[in-house]
Amino acid sequence: MRKTTPLAIFVIVLLAAGGSFVWFVEQSGGSSATTIAPYNSTQVIVLYANYQGWNYNSSIPNPTLYEKTHVLLEFKVIEQDNLPHTLTINPGSNESASNYIVSVNIPAVTGTIVWVNWSFANPGIYTYWCEVHPETMVGKLVLNSTTSNTTNASVASPLPPEIADIVGYSSSIHSPYALRDANEEVW
Amino acid sequence: MGFSFELAVFGSTIAILIIMGFLLYYFAVDYRRNLLGNGNSELPKKESNAILSKMSRELSFTAFIMDDSKSIGIRYIITSLALFFIAGLAGIGMRLSLWFPNPSFLTPVQYNILLTAHGTLMLYGWAVGGILGLSYYLLPTSIRLRKDSLGVVSSIMYWMFLVGSLFIIFSRSTATWYFYYPLVDQLTASGGGTLSFGSLIGVMLILVATVVSSIIFLKMIFLDRDESIRLSNLPLFAWSIVSTAFLIIASAPVSIIADGFLIYDLINPIFFQAANGTALAYAILFWFWGHPIVYVAVIPAFGLIYELLPRFTGTKIYSYKAGVLSLLLLMVLSGTVWGHHLFNSGLGTVWDLIFSTTSFIVAVPSAMSVFNWIATMWVGRIRITVPTLFIINAIIDFIIGGVSGVMAADVGVNQLIHGTYAITAHFHFILLGLTTGMAFAAIYVLFPTLTGGRNYNIPMAKVHFYLTSIGTWVMSGFWLVGGFAGMPRRVAGYFGIFQTYQDAAAIGGVILGLGYLIFLINFLYSGSRPVETGTGNILEEEVSA
Numbered sequence: 001m002r003k004t005t006p007l008a009i010f011v012i013v014l015l016a017a018g019g020s021f022v023w024f025v026e027q028s029g030g031s032s033a034t035t036i037a038p039y040n041s042t043q044v045i046v047l048y049a050n051y052q053g054w055n056y057n058s059s060i061p062n063p064t065l066y067e068k069t070h071v072l073l074e075f076k077v078i079e080q081d082n083l084p085h086t087l088t089i090n091p092g093s094n095e096s097a098s099n100y101i102v103s104v105n106i107p108a109v110t111g112t113i114v115w116v117n118w119s120f121a122n123p124g125i126y127t128y129w130c131e132v133h134p135e136t137m138v139g140k141l142v143l144n145s146t147t148s149n150t151t152n153a154s155v156a157s158p159l160p161p162e163i164a165d166i167v168g169y170s171s172s173i174h175s176p177y178a179l180r181d182a183n184e185e186v187w
Numbered sequence: 188m189g190f191s192f193e194l195a196v197f198g199s200t201i202a203i204l205i206i207m208g209f210l211l212y213y214f215a216v217d218y219r220r221n222l223l224g225n226g227n228s229e230l231p232k233k234e235s236n237a238i239l240s241k242m243s244r245e246l247s248f249t250a251f252i253m254d255d256s257k258s259i260g261i262r263y264i265i266t267s268l269a270l271f272f273i274a275g276l277a278g279i280g281m282r283l284s285l286w287f288p289n290p291s292f293l294t295p296v297q298y299n300i301l302l303t304a305h306g307t308l309m310l311y312g313w314a315v316g317g318i319l320g321l322s323y324y325l326l327p328t329s330i331r332l333r334k335d336s337l338g339v340v341s342s343i344m345y346w347m348f349l350v351g352s353l354f355i356i357f358s359r360s361t362a363t364w365y366f367y368y369p370l371v372d373q374l375t376a377s378g379g380g381t382l383s384f385g386s387l388i389g390v391m392l393i394l395v396a397t398v399v400s401s402i403i404f405l406k407m408i409f410l411d412r413d414e415s416i417r418l419s420n421l422p423l424f425a426w427s428i429v430s431t432a433f434l435i436i437a438s439a440p441v442s443i444i445a446d447g448f449l450i451y452d453l454i455n456p457i458f459f460q461a462a463n464g465t466a467l468a469y470a471i472l473f474w475f476w477g478h479p480i481v482y483v484a485v486i487p488a489f490g491l492i493y494e495l496l497p498r499f500t501g502t503k504i505y506s507y508k509a510g511v512l513s514l515l516l517l518m519v520l521s522g523t524v525w526g527h528h529l530f531n532s533g534l535g536t537v538w539d540l541i542f543s544t545t546s547f548i549v550a551v552p553s554a555m556s557v558f559n560w561i562a563t564m565w566v567g568r569i570r571i572t573v574p575t576l577f578i579i580n581a582i583i584d585f586i587i588g589g590v591s592g593v594m595a596a597d598v599g600v601n602q603l604i605h606g607t608y609a610i611t612a613h614f615h616f617i618l619l620g621l622t623t624g625m626a627f628a629a630i631y632v633l634f635p636t637l638t639g640g641r642n643y644n645i646p647m648a649k650v651h652f653y654l655t656s657i658g659t660w661v662m663s664g665f666w667l668v669g670g671f672a673g674m675p676r677r678v679a680g681y682f683g684i685f686q687t688y689q690d691a692a693a694i695g696g697v698i699l700g701l702g703y704l705i706f707l708i709n710f711l712y713s714g715s716r717p718v719e720t721g722t723g724n725i726l727e728e729e730v731s732a
């Protein structure tokens with residue numbers, strides 16, 4: 001055996017072990033860094049997971065959601081097409097898998113309901129989407145601060161009226177969906 | 188046309204690759220010629236490889252470009268050792284993070300990545316890889332191979348094994364080594380079921396390599412052994428490989444197929460989704476191989492004990508026939524017990540009882556071996572050396588692990604300890620004490636050969652032994668007790684009442700880690716000293732180099 005062989009094996013083994021360990025834990029683990037904001041009211045939001053778009057079978061697929069900060073948003077995600085999906089929410093108006101706040105797997109069995117609860121601290125525009133179908137399943141989540149209603153109006157105003165209408169539409173009895181609770185908002 | 192920078196870079200890269208390829212080829216040819224001597228290097232490869240694979244051969248990176256059985260063995264030994272340290276560090280990382288009840292320096296996602304990497308790499312990379320390595324290395328000498336004709340196939344299988352391990356490392360899957368649906372579909376921060384997809388491909392590559400290598404071992408043993416060796420005096424290590432190889436060939440393909448379906452499921456779930464009860468179908472297909480793999484990890488270790496014990500006690504093995512019978516019974520029976528992993532999955536009471544019974548029965552051949560070893564030690568005079576220490580420790584650890592396995596195979600007790608650390612303790616006793624212990628015992632026995640005439644430093648080797656032995660006891664022992672108290676396995680955090688067990692086990696993990704580190708340092712230290720002995724070893728006595 002050459003004199004360098006044991007040294008080479010020693011170094012290779014140590015580097016492989018250390019390098020792999022760093023590689024394994026380099027994964028940030030996402031949302032664990034962020035914590036859920038305090039809240040004193042809750043709001044249920046129903047989302048149907050369909051590869052063609054969120055709530056694809058409703059009149060408005062991929063709806064823009066208007067919600068308030070410091071409210072516990074209870075997303076009721078209903079699997080619709082037997083395909084794997086995620087509900088991923090990240091700040092900003094673009095999809096980003098690296099700084100998500102929420103990323104939950106929706107089992108690929110039609111009818112499965114997954115509740116995803118989160119309360120946001122900061123107002124602003126967020127993106128909700130599916131990591132498996134990022135092209136089709138993507139929408140905006142607009143959060144206004146709980147205290148001021150004026151911000152609410154100013155964010156809502158630049159939007160086309162038909163979308164602004166939907167906000168009020170939520171409690172309409174014309175919902176195409178059967179699975180509804182009293183407190184539910186169907187977009 | 189003017190000067191193109193890209194073209195220049197491209198051209199010189201290709202030129203360098205060609206030169207490197209030529210150099211590699213030259214080294215290989217040169218190394219072969221040096222080993223074989225002038226006369227033999229003119230022989231056709233089939234025959235010269237047979238000569239090479241019966242020489243006493245040392246660790247060398249040239250083995251990676253030669254394809255006789257001994258070289259393939261050296262490749263696997265180096266690779267699986269590296270994988271052992273990768274997976275071991277992951278294990279120690281998990282243990283340390285569990286010092287506090289709340290997830291400490293590892294987030295749950297990171298913990299799951301380490302858990303999956305540890306389980307998969309330890310079983311497929313270290314246990315299976317190490318066994319392939321020792322078999323390729325030891326078989327040709329122990330059965331005096333006449334021709335070594337499948338070098339190219341073995342070589343390709345080795346590269347598949349290596350690529351498979353890399354796939355497992357790079358995929359960062361979080362699905363645990365079961366890859367159960369829907370966990371396998373779980374999405375983590377780096378996106379999509381893609382993670383598990385990579386691991387699954389890795390596992391499939393390794394399984395294919397393992398199956399093909401097993402066929403090669405059977406061919407070596409049954410067709411290519413020397414005429415002077417009849418089945419009635421085939422070395423027990425070879426018998427253990429026969430048993431292992433048949434077990435692998437009979438069960439691994441099932442897992443390969445299941446993994447293939449599963450990969451398809453990640454794209455379009457139609458096979459194993461829970462809706463029509465077929466999640467259980469995957470579990471059954473998986474455990475049809477999942478149980479045999481744990482015996483694949485122990486039967487060759489049995490073979491090594493059978494081979495080494497007589498040499499350290501100065502007697503023949505107490506009963507050769509009982510040994511062969513035990514190894515062959517293990518092969519047959521351990522194919523029938525996989526259902527004991529599914530007692531809580533709804534196979535039904537009758538099936539549960541059947542699998543419980545077969546699991547009790549499989550203890551019989553295991554005990555036959557244990558008593559055979561005890562009898563051998565009883566009639567002979569034991570020479571206490573480092574390998575003997577490992578052997579005795581392996582036997583004791585196997586008894587503890589085996590008994591806890593038989594307890595877990597009782598349907599009632601299983602309700603209590605399924606999914607707890609008692610199970611983790613059950614198999615770590617065996618996998619650390621027996622599989623890993625015997626692998627290191629073999630490495631110590633082969634040390635002068637592998638390092639080309641150096642002795643290992645005995646005090647350091649003893650420290651290695653005592654640390655790993657004590658570490659196994661502390662870690663698995665506290666796991667076992669905690670498990671019976673209900674401490675759940677596979678969690679990144681736990682209830683505060685279990686902290687004593689978890690902390691004690693963490694200390695055990697650190698002790699283990701120190702032990703293996705000392706092995707590495709010993710290897711470096713002793714391997715770099717001047718040559719001091721011959722290159723023979725007691726496992727390959729007949730060999731002339």
Ligand code: HEM
Nearest residue numbers: 481485527528546550589592593595596605610614617618
């Ligand atoms: C005497 C024979 C054995 C019996 C009766 C036995 C029994 C069992 C049972 C019943 C379980 C399932 C426990 C549960 O999950 O509820 C189990 C798990 C396990 N056994 Fe054994 N066992 C035996 C030998 C071995 C051997 C020799 C090994 C090899 C190292 C081994 C490795 C494992 C592993 C790795 C697991 C856990 C797999 C996992 O869930 O990750 N067992 N054993």
Ligand code: HEM
Nearest residue numbers: 275278279281282306309314363364618676677678696699
């Ligand atoms: C270096 C010493 C080792 C340490 C510190 C160690 C530590 C651990 C830890 C902490 C776990 C996770 C327990 C849990 O959360 O459920 C684990 C699981 C496991 N270990 Fe080890 N281990 C070691 C050696 C080995 C060896 C040598 C093997 C096999 C050859 C092995 C095979 C496994 C398997 C199959 C699992 C189960 C993974 C799963 O649940 O998916 N370990 N080990």
Ligand SMILES: [Cu+2]
Nearest residue numbers: 478525527528
């Ligand atoms: Cu089993």
